[in-house]
Amino acid sequence: APAFTTLIKELGRTGQWEKAVEAYRAMAAAGVAPNTITYSALINACGKSKEWEKALEVYGEMRAAGVEPNIFTYSALISSCAKGRQWKKAFEIYDSMRAAGVEADAITYSAMISACEKSKQWEKALEVLAAMHKAGVEANTITYNCVLAACEKAGQADKALEVFQAMLRADVKPNAVSFATLLAACERAERWEAVMDLGARMAKAEAELEADALRVLLTAAHKTHRWDRAAELWERAAKPGG
């Protein structure tokens, strides 16, 4: 079964979900029984291609075959719903997971928040973060990135900055994705002072300065008449590895 699972994952990674399903069918023909790991990989393969209905169908077959889902299975299902922008379905899966006595971890919560984000439910995303905290599960950089993305997508720059503060208070390190999301939110809201502030934090965090981030930071320097900062940015960007 591990060989089939590896194949299914690879097919999923390259967007060939139909072939992944074929590989799964071929298992039966070869007399190999799919297990929890195989099903989780197949659900994820379907989810990656935004085939959330197929992912749920596979889940149904899994249950019918008497194979027990675990936290990987549920997280993959939630992630599938996220990519298909089915936040209500994601909550349904989450509820059934809890009913089965499976505790959500940081990955599960992040997938839930991502589901809210992609369905443009930023308030729900904040609710999930609060529930996570209440459950005593620590939010990590990715979790916060999902929340930041939810705020950004909804045009809630102030909320994004609030979440960022909470992130720093929780001692969770922002990465390049965090900053990119924050910059996007602030750019859209024309919060140039906030952008300048982020630029300073990025420098302190030694975060990688990508082209798009540089563009927004330069725009902000221009808008706030901080020519000195613009020059500094330019020099830093010109340096190899800087």
Place this chain on the structure above:
RNA sequence: UACGAAGACCUUUGUU
């Protein structure tokens, strides 16, 4: 104890 397999942001690919 370990010993080829599975889940979250971003990245790749496809669709608009």
